[in-house]
Amino acid sequence: MAFSIAAAGTVGVYSSLKKIETSVSNGGGVSRCFFGLGVPSCRVSITRRLPSLANIPHASTTATEGGSSSETDTVPTPKVIIDQDSDPDATIVEITFGDRLGALLDTMRALTNLGLNVVKANVFLDSSGKHNTFAITKADTGRKVDDPELLEAIRLTIINNLIEYHPESSAQLAMGVAFGAVPPKYKVDVDIATHINIYDDGPNRSLLYVEAADRPGLLVDLVKIITDISVAVESGEFDTEGLLAKAKFHVSYRGKALIKPLQFLLIAYDTS
CATH class of the missing domain: 3.30.70 (Alpha-Beta Plaits)
Structure with missing residues (x-):
């Protein structure tokens, strides 16, 4: 499905970001x-x-969203995948952070606050860790997400929740520089x-x-x-x-x- 640009309905969910530059x-x-x-x-x-781009909302420090963590463990690399290829009817989101993630109920709730339906959720394990996958659609149309601003809002919402409930993940995320509790040891070179x-x-x-x-x-x-x-x-x-x-x-x-x-x-x- 083709992407559309800047649908008016997504301006609100993307309002925490400055308007993008085009050059x-x-x-x-x-x-x-x-x-x-x-x-x-x-x-x-x-x-x-x-x-x-400038700021997105700072994650608050609250209770953990399930899963496990250890200060002595090596912090795994967090991964967030937004897949528009696998399912013709839904956008597939996959979140991995070693074996530290729980059911991610708060993340699903945050996605519904963006005007989305989580129509299916699965968990599978492999050598890289625990993979939480969601099939999501737009609540108003029942179709997959095709607006890049809403897709970006989905991505930032997931990362924001990941940093909120697993603060140690911010050390492995570029966005941890801006609002993470533990910024990356090596800053990302803007060039x-x-x-x-x-x-x-x-x-x-x-x-x-x-x-x-x-x-x-x-x-x-x-x-x-x-x-x-x-x-x-x-x-x-x-x-x-x-x-x-x-x-x-x-x-x-x-x-x-x-x-x-x-x-x-x-x-x-x-x-x-």
Whole structure:
């Protein structure tokens, strides 16, 4: 399902963030490949600095939301995945923080406060820890979420709750710098390289991969950069992995895969 931009109904849930900037500027760094894809049909990597956003609400210090923690344990890397690919009818959210998460009832309640329905919740375990997954839809339409501002509000709400109920997680999150009880030991460099790769995904669409330092509003900025040059975002996945954000978007131009000149235009967007 294609993303729409800035639906009026989501302004309220996103009001704690400043209005995003639409430009990006050059930055320094070393480009590299990621996501483990070995046979690109067109691979272009650049370094850029994306605009920053200001404050989101500070997490309060209250009772824990289930789960377990130990001050002597190594703090695992928290992960929040927003998946628009797996289910045609719902947005899938997955939250992992080692084995420390409980039922996340408060997180589900916070999502309903955004005008969402949690239609299904599952938990599974693997070697990386306990994975809590939610299938969510918009309460007013019963459909999956397609507004990037609301998707970003979902992401920030989950991270805010994670830091609130598991303060030790802020040491592993970029947003812990701004409002976490325990900020990361190493601050995120605002000039950290953003790595962009584009691959053909059949004749009718392309795959766009982005890796960048995480910050509030990043998802909205990325979608806006893409759609500003009339490239359609059909679906995708946005992963928050500790201090980094990794995005995968299925994109097209007039129903076709991106030709190379348009790929270079997208990657070079506003870097001059």
